[in-house]
Amino acid sequence: MEKLSKIYIAGHRGMVGSSILRALQLKGYSNFLLKTSAELDLRNQQAVADFFAYEKPDYVFLAAAKVGGIVANNTYRADFIYENMMIQSNVIHQAYLNGVKKLLFLGSSCIYPKLAMQPLKEEYLLTGLLEPTNEPYAIAKIAGIKMCDAYREQYGCNFISVMPTNLYGPNDNYDLNNSHVLPALLRKFITAKNNGDAAVIIWGTGSPLREFLHADDLADACLYLMETHNESGLVNIGVGEDVSILDLAKMVKQIVGFEGKIITDTSKPDGTPRKLMDVSKLTNLGWKASISLDEGIKKVYEEIKDRDWSK
Template identity: 55%
Template sequence: MDKTSKIYIAGHHGMVGSAIWRQLEKQGYRNLVGKTSKELDLRDQQAVKSFFEEEKPRVVIDAAARVGGILANSTYPYQFLMDNLQIQNNLIDSSLAFGTQKFIFLGSSCIYPKLAPQPLKEEYLLTGSLEPTNDAYALAKIAGVKTCEAIRKQFNKDYVSLMPTNLYGIHDNFDLQTSHVLPAMIRKFHDAKLNGHSTVELWGSGTPLREFLYVEDMAASVIFALQNELPEHLYNVGTGSDLSIKELAEIIQKIVGHKGEVIWDATKPDGTPRKLMDVSKMHELGWKHQVDLEEGIARTYAWFLENQAYFKEVKI
């Protein structure tokens, strides 16, 4: 890919999009385009078409989405379904209409059935029922994957979908109402430490197994997809290893320095029992993650400490 090619990163201010932007700049890409949600509402079909007609990007990286944890997904299923459908449909359709040569669609491991065999392989898509606590988001992302696959088949376009495992890192969302489990734990343990090492209450039993990928590794996988023509339409992106939520809490508690008690509220939902990605296809092509979990959490907490004064509560 020519480093003067125009690359539009949708969601460039988010955790994933900003990581992709930083890495592209480091590698010498200079023709990067990004618009804030105030500058361009991706749910507005006509606004997106006008933007593409003017800019005509050669590459589009779709890192824009409404995201959140179990609480947010369960409380606002309509917004998670409709907003994500509108965002991705507008981006994909305008990319096709205005000659975008390469489209990289980012999704989530939640697209796979709740009780699919582990580790999750790409071919397990649509073979069973989804996890009900985030099925609205998952359905939207499945639609995006299938739309990119259809364009690839019908128009022979280089449209590819990358499905990351649970992501975390700098520029994460630490709002307790809308965040994912790892940043929420960082926030809870930090606040409790400041409150005299008070008790921390965590959702569920602590037994579900989860896999976590540092956001800079995710960005590296996107650049890998950008610089190579991948032979298939769908790829898992992760570490290939997991741990229990309880083990995760113990690591975060240690890194944060919280000395108080941890109570697990088993009346709250656990979500999917296990979500481990089979990442053998990406490994075979030459991509592999570089940052281990403890190092990534330590980097994330250091960033949290430096930037906590600027955090704002997220409202939907």
């Protein structure tokens, strides 16, 4: 990418898109196409076609998506498959029609089979059944990967796909009904500390293992791959290490300074026992994460510790 290239970031206000925007700005890029969902509905085929025909972006980061936690995924199944399929289909097709030089599509680690071997390798895609609770979202993301590959094969488009692990960072979602585990824990412990509560309750036994990547690391990896990687298939983006939910809760407790107890509610489900990405492909391509989990959580805590959750 050249410094004056016209770059469209779809989903620039979300956690991933905003991190990519910050990373590009730090590297001296300044010619951005940025539209909110109110300004450009990516589900609307004609609106997306008009936007691409008028603006003619050189590069596209496709970070826009309808996202949520287990409850949201399982409740709004039709919305998750329809909206994500429409968003990515419209953007990818118009990128082809309007001669975009390169597009990067962001997926999710939930694309892998529920019972896949750990750590998760890229070649495990479509080798088994998906986790039922977020299957519609996963199906949409798999379609996005295959769509990028199909346009590469048929039309010669330089479209690449990356699969991030669990993310956290600025502009995360802290809604306790549909957020992911790390932001939910941060909010719980901050609220408990402020209220003087005696304990924080976490779901399940605390034994499941999860991997966490700071959004700024993801953005750095995306820029690196946008500049260096030009192949079909997908690339996992993660840290290659995981932590138990209970140990994560203890880490958050210490960083927040909460002095009460952690109680595990074993009547609640644990979910998948382990979800760790194999990042050897990414490492071999020349990139590794640099923000440790402890350092990353401290950064996020400083950003949100004084937030008024009642608003």
